[in-house]
Amino acid sequence: MEHLITYLILGALLFCIGIFGLLQHSSLIGMLVATELILNGAALNFMAFNMFLSKDAVIGQVFTLFIMGLAAAETAIALSIIITVYRRFRTIKPDTVSELKG
């Protein structure tokens, strides 16, 4: 509880679970969910370093807040793209969406 390494290992676990989900999931929304896990692993590392090693107590919190803002923007865009892809291809499997049109 008072060691930096505990938090770092937890962040690494979240990151790797996210990578696993991103690679193996067979729908776009599932991959998006895994992306959120990856972002949270990174944010957890920022907060841990901020607590234990930083000289300025605010930097890590500011970065974590920015990561949250970016995650919200990414969610909005990606969900709208997924809905559009579904309307056009009638599927959200990433393997079948392989057609580009100019």
Next chain:
Amino acid sequence: MTTISDFIPPIIVAQGAFWLMVALTLAGAFIAVTLPKILHNILGLALSMFGVTGIYLFLGSQFVAMMQLLIYVGAICITYIFAIMLSPPQELDQPKKRKTKVIAALIVSVVAFIGMIQMIISVNWGPGTTLTRDWSIKTLGQQLLTRYFLVFELISLLLAIAIIGAIMIAGIGQKRD
């Protein structure tokens, strides 16, 4: 009035709460990536984000913890659920997962995890700083509006553009239908 700290020492309670939060985070993460139904995945993500909220409290930042709860559990997960329930991908066919894909993903993530753990353990992190910490929301707000002002404004611009873009993309798709 009897409290729980009369029976168990407070440090044990704190440690129990910490490990409970860790367990919630990891269990939610596993639910989020392994279960086949997408709705279950999203609920697992919400559970995991709730656990991370508790860990942020242990890391001493109430404000970021509350933001995590509001943005992730309250906004992002609910947006996912609404996008699934209100839009066409409601009756999703469950595609079969190929075994080779799962195994390859497992190998990649385990190798990445082992590499990270080796790096974490091999580095001597040194003694932690003992500073007079000012965790107050006031300091955070002052820093956001002075030192990090440009990034703050860029994030708000990005959010506005993202919202407009999301409406545009979804709207254009509807017109073609």
